[in-house]
Amino acid sequence: MIKGDKARMHPDKAPGFTRREILRGAMAVGAFGLVTGCRGKNNQNVHRIAVPLQGMTAEFMQLWLRGAQAHPAIRTGLATITVFDGRMDALTQANQFDTIITQRYDAIIFIPVDIQAGVGPAAQAKAAGIPLIGSNTLMADRSLYRCYIGSDGVVSGEDVARAVVTKLGGGKGNVVILEGIIGHSAQIERRQGIQTVLAQFPNVKVLEMKAANWSRADGQALMENWLTAHGSAINGVISQNDEMALGAIEALKARAVDLATHPVGGVDGLTDALDAVKRGEMWTTLQDANAQAQGSVDLALRVLIGPAYQPMSDIWKQYPGKLDWGDGTRTEYMVPWTAVTSENVDRLLAVRRAG
Amino acid sequence: MSSAPKQMEQVQARASALDSIGRLISRYGILIALVLIVLVLSVSSENFLTAGNLTNVLRQVSINGILAVGMTFVILTGGIDLSIGSVLAFAGMVGASLVIGENPHAPITAVLAAMTVGAGLGACSGVLIAWVRLPAFVVTLGMLSAVRGLTLIYSRGMPISNLSASFKFLGFGNVFGVPVTVVLFAGTVLVAWVVLGHTIYGRRVYAVGGNIRSARTCGINVSGIIFSVYLLMGLMSALAGVTLTARTTAALPQAGVAYELDAIAAVVIGGTSLTGGVGGVLLTVVGVLIIGLLNNGLDLLGISSYYQQVIKGLMIVAAVLIDKARHADAV
Numbered sequence: 001m002i003k004g005d006k007a008r009m010h011p012d013k014a015p016g017f018t019r020r021e022i023l024r025g026a027m028a029v030g031a032f033g034l035v036t037g038c039r040g041k042n043n044q045n046v047h048r049i050a051v052p053l054q055g056m057t058a059e060f061m062q063l064w065l066r067g068a069q070a071h072p073a074i075r076t077g078l079a080t081i082t083v084f085d086g087r088m089d090a091l092t093q094a095n096q097f098d099t100i101i102t103q104r105y106d107a108i109i110f111i112p113v114d115i116q117a118g119v120g121p122a123a124q125a126k127a128a129g130i131p132l133i134g135s136n137t138l139m140a141d142r143s144l145y146r147c148y149i150g151s152d153g154v155v156s157g158e159d160v161a162r163a164v165v166t167k168l169g170g171g172k173g174n175v176v177i178l179e180g181i182i183g184h185s186a187q188i189e190r191r192q193g194i195q196t197v198l199a200q201f202p203n204v205k206v207l208e209m210k211a212a213n214w215s216r217a218d219g220q221a222l223m224e225n226w227l228t229a230h231g232s233a234i235n236g237v238i239s240q241n242d243e244m245a246l247g248a249i250e251a252l253k254a255r256a257v258d259l260a261t262h263p264v265g266g267v268d269g270l271t272d273a274l275d276a277v278k279r280g281e282m283w284t285t286l287q288d289a290n291a292q293a294q295g296s297v298d299l300a301l302r303v304l305i306g307p308a309y310q311p312m313s314d315i316w317k318q319y320p321g322k323l324d325w326g327d328g329t330r331t332e333y334m335v336p337w338t339a340v341t342s343e344n345v346d347r348l349l350a351v352r353r354a355g
Numbered sequence: 356m357s358s359a360p361k362q363m364e365q366v367q368a369r370a371s372a373l374d375s376i377g378r379l380i381s382r383y384g385i386l387i388a389l390v391l392i393v394l395v396l397s398v399s400s401e402n403f404l405t406a407g408n409l410t411n412v413l414r415q416v417s418i419n420g421i422l423a424v425g426m427t428f429v430i431l432t433g434g435i436d437l438s439i440g441s442v443l444a445f446a447g448m449v450g451a452s453l454v455i456g457e458n459p460h461a462p463i464t465a466v467l468a469a470m471t472v473g474a475g476l477g478a479c480s481g482v483l484i485a486w487v488r489l490p491a492f493v494v495t496l497g498m499l500s501a502v503r504g505l506t507l508i509y510s511r512g513m514p515i516s517n518l519s520a521s522f523k524f525l526g527f528g529n530v531f532g533v534p535v536t537v538v539l540f541a542g543t544v545l546v547a548w549v550v551l552g553h554t555i556y557g558r559r560v561y562a563v564g565g566n567i568r569s570a571r572t573c574g575i576n577v578s579g580i581i582f583s584v585y586l587l588m589g590l591m592s593a594l595a596g597v598t599l600t601a602r603t604t605a606a607l608p609q610a611g612v613a614y615e616l617d618a619i620a621a622v623v624i625g626g627t628s629l630t631g632g633v634g635g636v637l638l639t640v641v642g643v644l645i646i647g648l649l650n651n652g653l654d655l656l657g658i659s660s661y662y663q664q665v666i667k668g669l670m671i672v673a674a675v676l677i678d679k680a681r682h683a684d685a686v
Contacts, residue, residue, distance in 0.1 A: 056660065085660040090603040090610065095415040099654050102407040116516035120527070120604035140516065182512030183608060211512075 047079035047304050049297070050105040052096050052121075054113050054137070055088040059270050060289055063352075064111070064136065067293030072312040073301055081109075081297070090117035097121035101128045107300040108132045112139045115185040119144065131303045135296035136289075137185055142331075146303050149295040149333040151287050153186050156337050157193020157240070160265040163283045163339070164236045165201050167263035172203040173235030176226050178219050178244040179211040187211075190240040190267060207234060212244045219247030227255050235262060242266035242273035242284055249281050269340055271352055278345045286338040286348060291315040291323070295333060302328035384677060385626055385641055388670075392645060396652040403655055410534065416647030417540035418595045418602070420640065422618040423625075424547045425591030427639045428584040430622050431551075432564045433631025434491040436585060438480060438498035439592040439618060440611035445506040446473040447596030451515040451522075451606035459519035466525075469593040476502060477589020481582035491585075499615070507608050516605035526601030536598050543591065547636045560584065564631025620667060621646055624674045633678075645670065 051068065053061055065083060073079045084100065086093035093113045100108060101124060108125055110132055112118025118139040125132050126144050134148035142148065165171060177194060180187035198204060208226050212218035219239065226234060237252075239245035245266030252259060259281045266273055269286030276282045294313035302309045307327065315335075316325045322336045340348060396403040422439055429436045450469035453460040476498065483494045528535045551557035562570040563580045571577050595614075600606045625642030627634025646667060653663045 082657045083659075084654060087660060089612070090605070090607055091418065091599055094603055095411070095650075096654060098411040098414065099408070099651060102405065102411055103402050103655065114514065114603070114605065114607055116514045116605035117603035117607060119516075120523070120602070124527075181609070182507075183514055 046077065047106045047301060049079055049081045049107045049109060049300050050084060050100040050103070051081050051109045051111075052084040052086055052093055052100065053111040054086050056083075056085045057088070060268060060287070061111075063289035064293045067290035068109075068297055070290075071294045071297040073297060079297070079301060079304075086111075086113045088113055090114045093118070094121045097124060101125060101130065105130060106304055109135055109296045109300055110139070111136045115140045131300070133296050133300045133303065135292050145331065147299050147329075147331050147333065149292055149299060149335065151292065151335045151337055153189025154193040154196070156267045156285055156287065157190035157195075158197045159193070159285045159337060159339065160190070160240075160267050160283070161194040161197035161238055163285075164238045164263045164265040165197065165204050167283070168204065168236050169261075170203075171201055174205045174207045174230070174233050175236040175238055176207050176223075176230075176234055177209040178222065178237065178239040178248060179209060180214045180240045180244075182211050184214075187240060194238055194240075212239075212247065214241050214243055216243040216247040216250075219244030220250050221247075223248040223251035224254070227251060227257075232257075237262070237264040239264065239266045242268045242270040242282075245282055245284070246270075246272055246276060249276060269338070269348070271349075274340060274345055274349050274352065277340045277342070278349070280342070284340045286340055288315075288318075288335050288338065291318065291335045295323075295335065298325075299328060299333070385624065385638065385645070385674070389641055389645055389648070392648050392652065396648065396655070400652065400655040403652060408651070408655070410537075412644075412647050412651045413537045413540075414534045415651060416643050417534075417536040418599050419614070419617050419621060419646065420540040420643045421543050421591050421595040421598065422614060423621040423639045423643050424543050424636055425588040426615075426618040426622050427547070427625075427627055427634065427636050428551070428560060429491075429588050430564075430619070430627050430629060431560050431631055431634055432581055432584050433567070433629075434484065434581065434584065435495065435619070435629075436480065436491065436588045437495040437615045438476070438502055439588060439595075440614040441499050441502035441506065442473055442476045442589055442592040443596035443599065443611040443614060444606075444608065445476070445502050445509065445596070446470070446593035447600035447610060448506055448510050448515060448606040448608070450593075450597040451518055451600050452509075454519045454522040455515060455517055459522065462519070462522040462525060465522060466594070466597050469597045470590050471593075473589040473591075473593025473596070474586055475589070477586045477592070478582070480589070481585035484585060485578040485582040503612075510606070510608045512608055514605045514607045518601070518604060518606075523601050523604055525598055526604070536602065539594065539598060543594070544636055544640055551636055556580075556583075561632055564633075566632070617646060620671050623678075624670050626674060626677060628678050629675075642674075 053064070055061060068074065068081055074081055084096040086096065090113045094117070108130055110118065110122060115137065119141045122132055122139060122141070122144040131146045132144055134145045134150065136150050138148060138150055164175060179191065198206065207230055210222060212222045223237070237245065237248045239248060245264050249259065249264055252262060252264070264282040266282055266284040267287070269284050273282065273284045277284055294315045298311040298313050309328070311325050311328065316323065319336050323333065402408055426436065446469040449472045450465035453465040453468055454462060480494050480498050483489045484491045525535050530538050551560065559575050559580050562573065562575055563577050567577060596611070599610060603610070621642035622639050623629060623642070624645055625634065625638035627638060649666055650663060
């Protein structure tokens with residue numbers, strides 16, 4: 001009898017409860033649908049721009065997106081942007097391109113997860129007649145772009161290497177190099193720049209060069225190990241991005257190494273890095289996410305509206321002589337890097353916090 | 356005295372009737388969820404229920420689908436394979452290396468080479484789990500790391516691109532209007548469904564997962580069955596690997612990271628029990644479709660991927676609740 005009771009109770013209760021759970025889950029999905037359903041309607045006057053980007057977990061992508069959303073054309077409703085989060089996975093991004101093409105977006109602003117794997121989806125978009133504007137990361141086949149706006153990674157590599165090496169006493173000493181994920185376009189370009197500069201300084205010796213995968217934690221661990229291996233022989237640190245440089249700084253601090261005499265250089269100008277520059281702990285060069293984002297929106301609208309379109313973003317006045325709109329038909333626009341110094345760091349931080 | 360057995364019989368009959376109703380509900384619960392998702396998406400996005408978009412959904416799910424079919428076999432035996440993302444990357448890389456340069460090999464050569472690699476790696480896991488009797492979780496966790504390392508060594512950390520056009524057909528081509536990747540997925544499902552549901556081998560897979568001791572007592576070569584599912588998983592991972600490589604037009608050293616999670620999620624959402632013995636391939640297909648539709652639909656609606664992950668997580672927990680309820684019946 002006890003057994004029977006048990007058997008009767010569970011089929012009655014448990015599956016009913018779980019079905020309700022599923023219904024509730026589906027209702028949650030439905031609620032999202034209702035909230036955003038009205039947004040799906042097409043308005044013929046609004047230019048719909050799809051933005052497949054690398055992944056929303058990186059601070060730089062957040063800054064880029066913030067810049068794009070602050071563009072006057074987006075704010076006034078002349079155009080809309082829809083973000084497709086590639087989640088740092090090339091397949092996810094390829095799948096999202098299918099959706100973008102089926103949805104017939106007017107233009108695509110593309111930040112590829114991978115410079116090689118981006119080519120296939122980009123070619124599909126071109127075949128479908130949707131103009132493709134590149135931003136931030138240059139994909140392997142440039143012929144698929146209508147135009148591209150980014151910053152030259154090789155230049156940032158040269159800048160960070162030069163900054164660190166010139167701070168070494170008499171252009172002489174031992175450095176270690178922290179690399180990003182091997183094979184990423186930024187890693188390849190920044191390495192090239194670093195090596196170009198180091199070739200000009202024969203008295204600078206590279207003790208170690210290894211990937212810390214753009215990660216602060218990896219950079220810190222690697223630096224700790226190098227300090228164990230080489231001790232005080234390390235005079236400077238060249239890092240391909242700020243995250244790894246910040247990790248290295250933590251390791252150096254833990255060893256009570258004087259950061260004033262041991263230069264650390266990074267790239268990107270993340271908020272934490274700007275703070276570190278302010279404290280005199282490192283050097284970095286700022287990649288202008290806002291200019292790359294707003295510039296790409298202007299270029300997309302130039303393609304969609306034609307010669308009548310005048311750029312609405314004020315980024316085109318920000319770098320006189322270095323970044324000019326022209327008539328908006330050039331195929332490549334390079335946003336200059338800004339070296340972060342004790343003089344300009346307060347202003348840059350204020351801009352960052354204001355956004 | 357004679358009424359007692361009769362009473363017992365009645366109770367048992369009623370219990371098993373209720374039990375089967377419960378099972379029907381828990382089985383169709385997931386189908387209801389699928390139908391609801393389709394309905395909600397059809398209403399809220401005008402572009403959802405179009406042939407183009409539905410083809411996209413099928414193409415988008417096919418790689419996770421192929422992996423999830425293999426994972427269904429593994430989980431049915433009560434096992435787990437965490438190494439599939441790494442095996443996928445390595446096999447895809449080996450396949451890609453044969454279809455580059457001046458004289459690329461035929462795509463079929465690349466596929467066969469990749470599948471040989473996948474089978475080899477799956478066999479390594481299989482031997483350690485089936486005969487050395489190490490826990491599957493630990494063995495495949497080790498393989499996850501080791502094979503990713505091999506991938507990076509083999510590729511020197513660089514992607515392999517410029518693949519031959521005939522190879523890329525696997526990722527972009529159509530057969531009678533159906534994408535090749537979808538054909539591969541459908542074929543995999545069909546074969547797996549026949550094997551699991553209609554062969555002695557399939558019944559043995561269920562038997563091993565249901566009760567390993569009685570399976571052994573019945574004279575089933577339990578170790579052989581366990582070995583075979585990891586071998587099969589390796590083959591499926593490799594097939595997914597070449598398909599993914601063709602689809603992304605490059606073999607990437609970091610391809611497939613965390614794909615095991617989506618494959619396991621699809622199997623679990625479909626209702627296959629993590630303790631083994633209960634479930635099936637068609638249920639897994641429903642799980643695969645639910646995940647794919649959520650990803651696609653939330654993209655169409657412009658909802659952040661942050662919510663996508665929350666919803667997927669809730670679905671997994673809900674599916675395990677169903678499974679727990681079903682187990683409570685069985686006890």
